[in-house]
Amino acid sequence: MLNYILRRIVIAFFMLIGIGIVSFIVIKLPPGDYASRYEGYLLARGMSQEDADRAANLLRQQYDLDKPVPTQFVLWVKGMVTEGKFGYSFAYGKDVGVLIAERLPMTLLIALLCHAISTIVGVGLGIYVAPRKYGFMDNLWAILAFIFTSVPRFSLAIIILFVLVFTFNQPSLLSFFSPEYVFAPWSFAKVVDLFKHIWPVLVIAGLGGVARNLRVMRGNLLDVLGAQYVQTARAKGLTESKVILKHAVPNALHTIVAYQGTVLPYMMQGELEAAIILGLPTLGPLFYESLVNQDIYISGSLLLIYGVLILAGNLLADLSLAVLDPRIRYS
Amino acid sequence: MTAESAEILTGQPIAGVAQPIVLDEAHESYFQLVWRRFRRSRVSIIGGLMVLILVILAIFADFFSPTDISQIDLKSSFIPPQQVHFIDHEGNFHLRPFVYNYVYELDPKTFRAIWAEDTSKIYEIHFFVQGPEYKLLGLFPSRLHLYGVEEGGTVYLLGTDKLGRDLWGKACEAGRISLSMSLFGTIISILFGSILGIASGYYGGWIDNVLQRFTEFVAAFPNLPLWMALAALVPKTADSFTVFVGMACIFALLTWTTLAREVRGKVLSLRETDFIMAAKEMGASDARIIFRHLFPNTLSHVIVILTLTIPGVILAESFLSFLGIGITEPLISWGLMMRNTQDIQALGQNAWILTPIAFIVVAVLGFNFLGDGLRDAADPYAAK
Numbered sequence: 168m169l170n171y172i173l174r175r176i177v178i179a180f181f182m183l184i185g186i187g188i189v190s191f192i193v194i195k196l197p198p199g200d201y202a203s204r205y206e207g208y209l210l211a212r213g214m215s216q217e218d219a220d221r222a223a224n225l226l227r228q229q230y231d232l233d234k235p236v237p238t239q240f241v242l243w244v245k246g247m248v249t250e251g252k253f254g255y256s257f258a259y260g261k262d263v264g265v266l267i268a269e270r271l272p273m274t275l276l277i278a279l280l281c282h283a284i285s286t287i288v289g290v291g292l293g294i295y296v297a298p299r300k301y302g303f304m305d306n307l308w309a310i311l312a313f314i315f316t317s318v319p320r321f322s323l324a325i326i327i328l329f330v331l332v333f334t335f336n337q338p339s340l341l342s343f344f345s346p347e348y349v350f351a352p353w354s355f356a357k358v359v360d361l362f363k364h365i366w367p368v369l370v371i372a373g374l375g376g377v378a379r380n381l382r383v384m385r386g387n388l389l390d391v392l393g394a395q396y397v398q399t400a401r402a403k404g405l406t407e408s409k410v411i412l413k414h415a416v417p418n419a420l421h422t423i424v425a426y427q428g429t430v431l432p433y434m435m436q437g438e439l440e441a442a443i444i445l446g447l448p449t450l451g452p453l454f455y456e457s458l459v460n461q462d463i464y465i466s467g468s469l470l471l472i473y474g475v476l477i478l479a480g481n482l483l484a485d486l487s488l489a490v491l492d493p494r495i496r497y498s
Numbered sequence: 499m500t501a502e503s504a505e506i507l508t509g510q511p512i513a514g515v516a517q518p519i520v521l522d523e524a525h526e527s528y529f530q531l532v533w534r535r536f537r538r539s540r541v542s543i544i545g546g547l548m549v550l551i552l553v554i555l556a557i558f559a560d561f562f563s564p565t566d567i568s569q570i571d572l573k574s575s576f577i578p579p580q581q582v583h584f585i586d587h588e589g590n591f592h593l594r595p596f597v598y599n600y601v602y603e604l605d606p607k608t609f610r611a612i613w614a615e616d617t618s619k620i621y622e623i624h625f626f627v628q629g630p631e632y633k634l635l636g637l638f639p640s641r642l643h644l645y646g647v648e649e650g651g652t653v654y655l656l657g658t659d660k661l662g663r664d665l666w667g668k669a670c671e672a673g674r675i676s677l678s679m680s681l682f683g684t685i686i687s688i689l690f691g692s693i694l695g696i697a698s699g700y701y702g703g704w705i706d707n708v709l710q711r712f713t714e715f716v717a718a719f720p721n722l723p724l725w726m727a728l729a730a731l732v733p734k735t736a737d738s739f740t741v742f743v744g745m746a747c748i749f750a751l752l753t754w755t756t757l758a759r760e761v762r763g764k765v766l767s768l769r770e771t772d773f774i775m776a777a778k779e780m781g782a783s784d785a786r787i788i789f790r791h792l793f794p795n796t797l798s799h800v801i802v803i804l805t806l807t808i809p810g811v812i813l814a815e816s817f818l819s820f821l822g823i824g825i826t827e828p829l830i831s832w833g834l835m836m837r838n839t840q841d842i843q844a845l846g847q848n849a850w851i852l853t854p855i856a857f858i859v860v861a862v863l864g865f866n867f868l869g870d871g872l873r874d875a876a877d878p879y880a881a882k
Contacts (some may be wrong), residue, residue: 185715193727317809317862321817322855325839333846436722440817454723458730458823466727473720481718 172486179482186474191240194254194467201463202227205257230255247468254464258456263468266453271472273343274438274449277368278476282427282434285373289380290423294416296381297388298407305385312378320371320437324444327367342448367445372437376430383426387419394418421492428484432477532798535875542871548864552857556673560632563667564646564653569630571662576848577613579657587617596622597653621651657850659838665850668835669857675831677861679742680811683749688804691754692796695761696788700769709758717755724752725814730823738829745824749811757803764796798876805869809862816858832858 194201206223210216227233231242246252253263296305342349348360391397392415400414401407442451450469457465526534536542555562580597598615605612627646634640647653656665698709728748732741768774768791777787816833818824820840825831835854839845845852 182715182718186719189719189724193724193731196731313863313866314859317859317866319813319816319855319858319862321820322836322852322858325836325845326852326855328842329845329849329852332842432720435720439722443821454726455821458726461730466730470720470723470727473723474718477720478718 168489171489175482175485179478182478183475186478187244187471188240190467190471190474191243193470194463195236197461197463201230201254202232204461204463205255208257226255253468256457256462256465258460258462258465263464266465267450267468267472270448270450270453273447274442274451275476277365277442277447277449278372278431278434278438280365281369281372281376281438282431284369285376285434286380286423286427286430288373289377290384290420292377292381293384293388294411297385297392298411300389308381312381315374315378318374320375320440321444323371323374324367324441327371328445331367365447368438368441368447371441372434375437376434379430379433380423380426384419384423387422388415391415391419421488424491425484425488428481431480431484435473435476532875536871539871539874541867542875545864545867545869545871548860549868552673552861552864553677555670556677557635559667559670559674560634561640561642562644562670563664564627564629564643565664565667566630566632567664567667567671569663574652574654574658574662575660576844576851577652577654577658577662578848579850580652580654581615582623582655586620592620592622594622594624596620597647597651599651619651621647621653623647623653656853657848659835659851660844665835665853668830669832669854672830672832672835672854673857673861675742675825675829676812676815676833676858679746679815679825679831680749680808682742683746683811684753684804684807686746686750687754687807688757688800690750691757691803692761692793692800694754695758696765696792696796698758699762699765700784700788700792702766702769706762710762713755713758716752719752721752722814722817725749726818726821726823729818732823734826741826742829745815745818749814753807753811756807757800760799760803761796764799765792768792768795802869802873802876805865805872809865809869812858812861812865832861 197204202223205226206219209219209222214222231239234242243254246254247264251262251264251268253267255261256263256266259266292308296302296308299305343361343364344357345360345363348357351357388411392411397410397415400410405414438449439451439454441447442449443455446452450472453465454469457463457469560567577600580600582595582597583592584595585591586596598617599619599621600613601616602611603614604610623645624647625645627643628641629643629646631639631641645653654664654666656669659665659668694709694713698706698713725748728751729745732744732748736744774787774791777791782790815824815831816836819826819831819833820836822837825834827834832854836852838851
């Protein structure tokens with residue numbers, strides 16, 4: 168088992184390097200080097216040619232843009248690991264690492280909240296509909312699950328925004344807290360206020376997750392309910408709820424655990440989509456802005472961050488599955 | 499050797515042995531079996547119809563739109579959906595549905611310009627009327643439109659956008675890009691995925707190992723962020739065709755992994771079957787085995803995955819176009835039409851510009867339903 172865990176970690180490490188390389192390629196792909204784009208940006212702002220030249224050269228030196236590309240990659244990775252230096256963003260005038268540090272915690276919080284809620288709700292609904300196979304509620308939830316995964320999330324965000332702004336006149340969406348809570352210490356009221364601001368993102372990113380968890384849980388539970396030991400449990404005269412909750416559900420859950428690695432990217436992408444429309448200060452809008460402004464160090468670094476988060480999620484799912492389910496062979 | 503086994507070996511009837519009576523049994527082909535099973539699922543039939551309707555609307559968009567779909571008329575900007583009436587404002591019933599024109603009026607209280615119905619003249623809706631000229635399928639000049647009103651009247655059933663274009667006609671036309679691009683991208687990804695999947699499953703060994711690690715790596719990549727990053731790299735100045743092909747390739751780049759895995763699994767199990775063994779023993783080349791025997795047997799799975807991949811691409815395409823980093827004018831897709839809704843002010847006063855959502859939802863639902871039904875039907879020999 169230890170062997171298996173170590174091997175998974177080693178594979179994840181190589182994946183990480185691969186993701187780093189792809190992110191770096193995205194940084195390098197646009198024509199011209201980053202400093203020349205920075206120079207163009209400064210010139211557009213009305214800076215004189217010499218000053219812009221000097222600033223660009225300074226940037227080149229500072230971020231090693233004058234070195235050969237493989238060296239640049241190694242230095243880029245080294246900068247991230249040792250100093251937290253991801254590259255320079257001219258639109259924000261800061262190192263990208265600082266920007267990420269500002270926004271990452273909230274992004275993670277939202278993604279995890281969303282993940283937790285949609286798992287609990289989805290699994291719960293799955294347990295509810297599975298014994299009612301092809302009944303009214305089962306069919307209803309099957310159709311709803313289809314709809315949840317079919318509505319484009321960005322349009323859902325627009326509709327929610329539209330309703331909030333024009334029907335309920337709730338304008339303060341573009342931040343995590345109402346003005347009076349921004350600097351207040353954490354309290355119950357502040358948490359409530361936070362939820363008031365992030366619930367649309369939770370709903371939009373979560374609906375698809377609910378639908379997927381529901382379908383997976385329903386399928387598994389139905390498989391398990393057909394097993395002979397369940398029949399034995401019924402024959403012993405146990406109540407149906409006990410049969411389902413104590414005997415069937417625990418054996419259907421491990422697939423859900425394995426499935427979490429697949430749902431996580433879906434959540435992250437949902438959060439990305441919703442946050443861009445709703446303008447919440449998470450990583451999503453930052454990523455989009457950087458793509459529009461060609462602020463390429465942000466794009467590349469965030470691509471890397473997204474890749475790492477999903478990789479970590481997959482790894483955690485695999486490892487917890489290995490711990491939870493002794494039947495898995497690790498050859 | 500008995501007579502029966504001799505007959506089996508030689509294929510020749512042996513004298514003195516009773517010939518088995520061969521009934522002229524109606525034989526059902528694979529596709530008949532698939533169709534029979536598919537037909538039983540009502541949801542997948544509905545899904546298929548939804549897709550079919552959208553495809554027809556897209557191909558014959560000019561016919562279904564009462565106005566010229568490329569027309570821009572700033573004077574009729576943001577007209578609300580025109581209501582179809584049967585009863586006029588005097589209370590008389592008309593058998594033929596009609597619309598009133600919208601005229602610009604100043605709201606006496608707010609002094610804001612608003613569109614109001616002009617009830618002085620009735621415009622009856624006629625079907626199969628002659629209207630603006632267009633080229634059917636881009637080839638045959640025609641003037642026939644599904645519906646329309648007489649000269650001087652307008653009929654915008656879904657309203658108009660900022661540039662005064664009929665949203666209904668525009669949405670039909672947008673389907674051309676949205677559907678063809680996702681189909682095109684998915685087909686590229688299917689080709690790539692099948693080739694890798696078959697190679698991986700058929701050759702096995704280190705090839706399998708390398709390809710599997712590669713597939714895993716691509717599958718682990720976050721789709722949407724990478725799509726966004728790559729789409730943003732497509733130059734804004736590129737011509738329409740380049741943008742179309744470029745976007746399709748970007749979508750293909752990350753969607754082939756599911757298929758490659760499925761095909762590999764299928765090929766792995768097929769590789770050990772008797773008929774592949776027989777083909778090998780007879781000295782068939784690898785290419786012949788792959789293209790004549792393995793590929794046709796994985797085709798049903800490929801089609802299922804194709805159908806189930808398309809909705810994801812439609813959703814991603816619409817999101818990217820909505821953000822302005824996907825399809826750009828003069829091409830038009832549903833996502834690009836939604837771009838107008840980014841202006842929350844315009845959206846607040848003209849909520850009908852949200853209607854392209856309905857087209858996206860119908861397309862995605864349709865393909866999902868269809869794919870779900872096909873997946874059940876693809877393996878008709880399995881006991882249900």
